[in-house]
Amino acid sequence: MVVVAMVLPLIKCQIGRRLHARAGRDGAQLSRYTAQIVGGTRRSVMWLVALFVGARAVSLSPKIDAALASITAVALLLQVALWAQRALDVWLQRRLDRARTTDVAAATTVGMLGFVGRIALWSVALLMILDNLGFNVTTLVASLGIGGVAVALAVQNILGDLFASLSIALDKPFVIGDFIVVDEIAGTVEHVGLKTTRVRSLSGEQIVFANADLLKSRIHNYKRLYERRVLFGFGVPYRTSPEQLAAIPQMVREIITGQVGTRFDRAHFKGFGASSLDFEVVYFVLDPDYNRYMDIQQAINLELVNRFAAAGVEFAFPTRTVHVETLPTATAEPAGG
Known part of the structure; x- marks a missing residue:
């Protein structure tokens, strides 16, 4: 020995x-x-x-x-x-x-x-x-199977979250670090556990989701956004000349294509508003970062203001024109008439 x-x-x-x-x-x-x-x-x-x-x-x-x-x-x-x-x-x-x-x-x-x-x-x-x-494993396994059914019924919510966590791990609808929006709650995924998923919201607090409830919801995963479609509009006054109206779409195209990381889609004279002639513009930002999108949109807005000022085009704002008609005064009849 x-x-x-x-x-x-x-x-x-x-x-x-x-x-x-x-x-x-x-x-x-x-x-x-x-x-x-x-x-x-x-x-x-x-x-x-x-x-x-x-x-x-x-x-x-x-x-x-x-x-x-x-x-x-x-x-x-x-x-x-x-x-x-x-x-x-x-x-x-x-x-x-x-x-x-x-x-x-x-x-x-x-x-x-x-x-x-x-x-x-x-x-x-x-x-x-x-x-x-020397134990009878077959009998033990059968007994555990019967007991397992009873335990599964008692803890079905926990087991539901456990299998939901396995589904998250295998299917990967999101991973740690992704920015997601669930219903009205937005935040960054910090931890994916066996029962819960923890999300750090934009306001700073940590929000805990049950895995089963999370998979039942509609999840918007912005981390996997490859490009961002942007739609915005503006209006010009009704006194704008037809030549100016015709030149505005080309002007908007030049402004957007001049920005790095964008792809122009369309710009149209959309219709006649209550107090403005409305235009609609669509373009794509080729970067999913939200701050980058806001920087580009700000640059486009500032350039629109400069180009419109140079071309003598104004932006419309809500106005109302009131026409007042004076009714003719009635002729007074003579007394005793």
Whole structure:
């Protein structure tokens, strides 16, 4: 037992040293990850294996021998599960580091996959340990299935949020950092959890949505806006000459095309308003940033004011013309007439 207890740690250290040396020399990531997994070997498990090997050299009662074999088997299963969890953690960390630089949307998915993977791993390990200890796993699984139905009915809201979080992780309607609008609430996604999603609103407070309720709502994701369609209008007075009216659409086209990051669509004399001749303009801002859109719109408005002033065109404002007619006064009849 003493020999085995001394040899196993030496083997572990030797394997880890060689893997680290190879990773440092060749830059092999697989060797570095394998060294991390091997480093998760528990010393208590090695001592238990040494005890089991040493016990083979002596005569023990059947009960003690069977108990020692069962304990050793359970310890080995736990060690295998720890190795598997360490490998899963290493893989998830690798994916998470890659996601932070290339695909932010994958960060949420990695977190959800890690949660599901750990539950599946330890569920299988628990069933194998119980089976090794002599329990009827088939009956246990059936009992858990019946109990699981009852628990699912009791916590269906929580399970609904949990499955909604998995749907968010896989379908990715939004990710952390996206600016979204849900109903009348707008803000930036800060955290996507198993039950709730937290959004930092424009006014500063944090708003917490249940995942199931969030997926039932209509979500406007402005982070994925590739270009912004802008529609605006203005009016000129009725005294504007026909020549000036005809020149205004071309004037607006020149102003918009002169702005960097825009695409002109149309400018038309729309119709006759109550107190103005109305124009409608549509263009696209090729940048989804809202501040950039407002800067462009401000530049267009200022240029419109300058060009209209140079061309002698005025902007209309609400006016009302009142025509007053004086009725003829009635001729007074003479007294006694």
